Amino acid sequence: MLHNLKPFFVLKPLVAVAAVLMAACGNDNSTQQSSTIGDQAVDVDQIINFKAMFGEEPYICGQTYSDVGAQSSDYTAKDFRLFASNIIAMLDDGTSQALNVAEDGVWQHDGVALLDFGHGCDAASDNPVNSKIEGSLKLTASQVVSQICFDIGVPFELNHEDNTLQASPLNVSGMYWAWQSGHKFFRLDGVTSAGGFNVHLGSTGCDSGGKTEAPTTCANPNRPRICLALDPSTQTIIVDAKALLADSDVEQNTPNTAPGCMSGNNDPECPAVIPKFGLDFMYIPSSDDQTLIEADTQSVFYVE
Amino acid sequence: MGQIASATLALVTSTFLLAITVTLSACGSGSGGTGIVGQSDSVSSTSSSEVSSVTSSSVNSVSYFDEVPEGYPQLPAHFPDPKVPESNPLTVAKIELGRFLFFDRNLSINKTRSCGDCHQPAKAFTEDKALAVGITPDQIHARNSMSLTNVAYNAGFNWANPNLPDLERQVHGVLFNEAPIELGWSDVESQILDRLKEDTTYVKLFNDAFFDASDPFTVANVERALASFERALISGNSAFDLFEAGDKTALSQSAQKGKELFFSEQLECFHCHGGFNFSQAVDHEGIVLNQLDFHNNGLYNIAGNGDYPANNTGLWEFNSTPSNMGKFRAPTLRNIALTAPYMHDGSIASLDEVIDHYARGGRLIAEGEYSGDGNLSPYKSELLAGFILSEQDKAHLKSFLESLTDWVFICAANLQDPYGNHPMHNRCAELNF
Numbered sequence: 027m028l029h030n031l032k033p034f035f036v037l038k039p040l041v042a043v044a045a046v047l048m049a050a051c052g053n054d055n056s057t058q059q060s061s062t063i064g065d066q067a068v069d070v071d072q073i074i075n076f077k078a079m080f081g082e083e084p085y086i087c088g089q090t091y092s093d094v095g096a097q098s099s100d101y102t103a104k105d106f107r108l109f110a111s112n113i114i115a116m117l118d119d120g121t122s123q124a125l126n127v128a129e130d131g132v133w134q135h136d137g138v139a140l141l142d143f144g145h146g147c148d149a150a151s152d153n154p155v156n157s158k159i160e161g162s163l164k165l166t167a168s169q170v171v172s173q174i175c176f177d178i179g180v181p182f183e184l185n186h187e188d189n190t191l192q193a194s195p196l197n198v199s200g201m202y203w204a205w206q207s208g209h210k211f212f213r214l215d216g217v218t219s220a221g222g223f224n225v226h227l228g229s230t231g232c233d234s235g236g237k238t239e240a241p242t243t244c245a246n247p248n249r250p251r252i253c254l255a256l257d258p259s260t261q262t263i264i265v266d267a268k269a270l271l272a273d274s275d276v277e278q279n280t281p282n283t284a285p286g287c288m289s290g291n292n293d294p295e296c297p298a299v300i301p302k303f304g305l306d307f308m309y310i311p312s313s314d315d316q317t318l319i320e321a322d323t324q325s326v327f328y329v330e
Numbered sequence: 331m332g333q334i335a336s337a338t339l340a341l342v343t344s345t346f347l348l349a350i351t352v353t354l355s356a357c358g359s360g361s362g363g364t365g366i367v368g369q370s371d372s373v374s375s376t377s378s379s380e381v382s383s384v385t386s387s388s389v390n391s392v393s394y395f396d397e398v399p400e401g402y403p404q405l406p407a408h409f410p411d412p413k414v415p416e417s418n419p420l421t422v423a424k425i426e427l428g429r430f431l432f433f434d435r436n437l438s439i440n441k442t443r444s445c446g447d448c449h450q451p452a453k454a455f456t457e458d459k460a461l462a463v464g465i466t467p468d469q470i471h472a473r474n475s476m477s478l479t480n481v482a483y484n485a486g487f488n489w490a491n492p493n494l495p496d497l498e499r500q501v502h503g504v505l506f507n508e509a510p511i512e513l514g515w516s517d518v519e520s521q522i523l524d525r526l527k528e529d530t531t532y533v534k535l536f537n538d539a540f541f542d543a544s545d546p547f548t549v550a551n552v553e554r555a556l557a558s559f560e561r562a563l564i565s566g567n568s569a570f571d572l573f574e575a576g577d578k579t580a581l582s583q584s585a586q587k588g589k590e591l592f593f594s595e596q597l598e599c600f601h602c603h604g605g606f607n608f609s610q611a612v613d614h615e616g617i618v619l620n621q622l623d624f625h626n627n628g629l630y631n632i633a634g635n636g637d638y639p640a641n642n643t644g645l646w647e648f649n650s651t652p653s654n655m656g657k658f659r660a661p662t663l664r665n666i667a668l669t670a671p672y673m674h675d676g677s678i679a680s681l682d683e684v685i686d687h688y689a690r691g692g693r694l695i696a697e698g699e700y701s702g703d704g705n706l707s708p709y710k711s712e713l714l715a716g717f718i719l720s721e722q723d724k725a726h727l728k729s730f731l732e733s734l735t736d737w738v739f740i741c742a743a744n745l746q747d748p749y750g751n752h753p754m755h756n757r758c759a760e761l762n763f
Contacts, residue, residue, distance in 0.1 A: 188498075190502055190549050190553060199516050200516050202516065204506050207494070230648075233492055245650070282639055283640055284509050293640075312633075313635055313650075313709070314636070
């Protein structure tokens with residue numbers, strides 16, 4: 027495939043590069059001719075780069091960051107991963123197309139990519155990390171990517187399969203969402219002197235029609251859609267954990283609830299977290315009480 | 331289908347069990363057993379390779395339940411056939427592998443806990459703690475360890491999860507759950523599989539169980555084997571069953587009176603705890619329409635809102651329709667006398683108190699953060715109307731519940747802990763099947 031040409035890939039596709047790529051595909055040489063002529067669309071490799079940050083500082087698994095959250099706490103980060111899917115490129119001519127996500131056998135499968143900025147640093151481990159999505163678009167010489175949209179999460183139809191039997195990265199067990207059957211879509215784990223404060227985003231309120239069926243609906247899909255103006259050839263998508271935790275007291279956890287916010291609708295730590303993804307959050311502290319916390323303008327993902 | 335109950339009584343004496351003499355000696359002595367490889371608390375324990383296992387060389391051309399080998403509980407004649415997923419046919423080899431895995435503390439990442447630590451044979455595969463503890467002592471599970479009696483017939487799994495289609499997926503949760511951590515497999519499953527691969531006992535057991543796999547050491551196969559062991563946990567040989575089969579001496583007069591009370595419209599017990607498994611929420615080969623249902627039995631009514639503690643909201647955790655608050659699946663009552671403490675959170679210590687709870691029609695918590703009268707909960711099952719029983723009738727009812735204990739099941743040789751951490755129930759020696 028085209029992966030071995032990564033160093034050459036360019037986002038504003040030079041015709042010559044496109045021609046090389048075509049040749050690499052093993053296509054007939056005559057296509058070189060036609061692609062150089064002008065507006066015939068050809069497969070062009072794309073890499074969308076991500077970088078995890080805590081404010082101005084890069085995320086490093088195990089590092090302690092100061093001034094985190096509403097109480098300016100010290101917070102030691104231990105895990106930072108997310109799934110991206112349903113990835114669409116908006117082009118400068120007003121058209122859009124789905125990114126053809128490469129099958130790499132590890133990080134990407136069935137249009138879903140796992141970004142792993144580092145986890146498991148408690149033990150001396152050399153866990154591999156991944157901070158990019160690789161794929162291709164069919165572009166003419168004049169078309170340029172202007173915006174990228176993606177969901178944080180695993181699509182519903184893949185999310186509730188038996189994840190033991192799914193292919194990588196859907197079988198990365200740290201992203202299993204065992205209590206609701208499915209996957210964690212976003213995972214940020216960390217501790218303060220007061221204990222753990224984790225953010226696990228995933229679908230909740232999932233219910234199946236019958237025991238032999240996977241869930242048919244989830245009341246709260248919790249798949250944020252992120253759209254960013256982006257030139258992938260020169261720019262990087264920043265994922266800012268500090269922005270996510272900005273309104274949370276990360277040293278506080280309500281007893282009998284998950285440490286931090288694991289998307290539970292009755293978890294008092296979630297109203298300050300979930301809206302940061304640009305999601306509405308229905309806070310239901312009791313069977314007879316619910317409050318809609320409206321989505322913030324998401325500030326966790328931005329382009330640099 | 332199953333064989334008649336009396337046939338199972340001879341199970342332990344069979345020569346089929348020659349390979350598990352170690353376990354038998356544990357049974358005979360009623361103590362921790364002799365010669366068993368010590369694995370009890372030691373992280374640096376030796377491998378389990380010295381533990382002998384049931385040999386299972388016979389080819390399984392018939393389904394397991396059609397011809398249950400001795401040492402395992404037979405499928406009673408009055409029980410329907412359990413559903414077994416096509417993707418995981420039930421074989422003796424898988425059950426035996428599952429037994430070793432089930433009781434093996436090496437199956438937890440820090441080698442401290444096994445499935446069997448919370449699900450002990452002598453307690454009908456429960457434990458006496460109110461709340462379960464996994465490998466992290468500081469993370470107490472919100473719920474009580476469920477009985478695995480007849481778990482093959484469950485219409486659903488866990489106390490209130492509507493989304494688990496089979497035991498394989500239920501096991502998956504125990505391995506990979508993180509809040510709380512149970513066995514701690516998340517992100518480290520390859521370490522645990524490598525541990526098993528290095529153990530010659532497991533090399534044989536995995537190859538016997540998954541003989542057509544090029545690499546049998548997979549997460550999926552661990553889940554299949556554990557689910558297979560659990561499907562063998564069949565219990566239908568209690569005094570009550572013998573009585574129903576025609577042995578009128580099997581139940582005491584008191585238990586017979588208790589039986590009438592249990593099945594009366596006055597007490598209404600059988601609405602949720604009815605049928606062959608004393609739980610209406612069953613599944614088996616004959617079931618077409620889903621029988622999974624959930625009930626609120628009036629344990630909590632926090633602040634009069636009907637609320638339950640935030641970490642134990644039952645079905646509401648999955649579907650926040652108000653009426654789902656505090657709804658849990660009715661577990662089987664078979665072997666219930668061995669499974670104290672009771673309820674989803676282990677908050678009732680004894681059968682006497684359970685009867686008092688239902689007699690009152692809900693629990694009154696007078697003070698504290700959970701105060702409220704469960705009897706007045708807006709979400710309580712309408713069947714929980716309360717009743718008045720004399721002390722004598724209460725004793726009868728309790729006698730009946732005690733008659734649901736199945737010693738053939740509890741003492742079944744091939745369901746015991748091969749590592750000796752959890753000895754067979756001490757009554758098994760005196761019963762001497």
